[in-house]
Every structure is written in C-alpha cells, then in structure tokens.
Amino acid sequence: MKFTPTELNLPEHPFKITLKDSQFYIFDDIRKKHLVLTPEEWVRQHFIQYLINDRKFPKTLIQVEGGLSLNQLQKRTDIVVFNHSGERIMIVECKAPSIKITQGVFDQAARYNSVHKVEWLVVTNGLRHCYARIDHGASSFKFCEELPLFQDL
Numbered sequence: 001m002k003f004t005p006t007e008l009n010l011p012e013h014p015f016k017i018t019l020k021d022s023q024f025y026i027f028d029d030i031r032k033k034h035l036v037l038t039p040e041e042w043v044r045q046h047f048i049q050y051l052i053n054d055r056k057f058p059k060t061l062i063q064v065e066g067g068l069s070l071n072q073l074q075k076r077t078d079i080v081v082f083n084h085s086g087e088r089i090m091i092v093e094c095k096a097p098s099i100k101i102t103q104g105v106f107d108q109a110a111r112y113n114s115v116h117k118v119e120w121l122v123v124t125n126g127l128r129h130c131y132a133r134i135d136h137g138a139s140s141f142k143f144c145e146e147l148p149l150f151q152d153l
Contacts, residue, residue: 008126039096043126
C-alpha cells in the first residue's frame, strides 16, 4: 500500500511515515508519538514544521491539540503557540485540503480565540493560509500577507 500525499502550499519536510495494519501513521515531533495520518494531520504536521523551520518558532513553545472549554463544551485547538513568558500568542486552526477556508471556518477559530485571547489567529487548509492580527482593545483584526518570524512577534 502506497501513501499518496496531497501537495500543499507549505515547504516539504522529511516526515517519518510508517504503515501498520493497512493504516499510515506520521510521527509528531511535538507530541513524540505516531498519529494516524489523516488529511488534516498532514496539514497540521506541515504547518508545525513551517513554524519551526521557516518562521523560527521554538518547538518547546508549540502545543498541539490543546483542550479548551467553550460554552460548557469541550473543544480543542489544533496548534497553540506561547511566548517565552508562557503566554498564548497564536492559535492555528488546521483543516484538510479539501475543506475550503470560509467565513464559517474563520468564525470557528475566532470563537476559540474568545477563550485564548491571542494576538495572532491562523486558519489553514495547507493550500490557503489566513493570518489575522487581533487588536482586542479595539475589537478588530487585520489580515496579513505572511506570518512574522517568531522574534518579531
């Protein structure tokens, strides 16, 4: 059985992919374990490597699939990034490449941000990436063309 990866609009990375019982797994460098390789996981792992290798985010400040409580419901954020003081500064919502980035998808991430209150909100399907800088004081946001380097946040 051969794994046919979807080509993404993110840099390639030499992932550790294994096959067990007709199921592909990808090794997650952050959680240090093999995960079922779904289309969403493919995007999440690529975006994590983009943050680390291209945007110079320290691996130790990235949390994957963190839980949160929203309107008395348990939800999870795909990626949360912290600063060196331990404060949340970014959340990333990852979707499979087949899922279009719509207002509804962005609204989902914004609802999560009502709990986290981070400065950066990112939504990606691996093909299209939306970066928004949030100004909580003015209750506004501004879309940005690219994500700054970690040191510039």
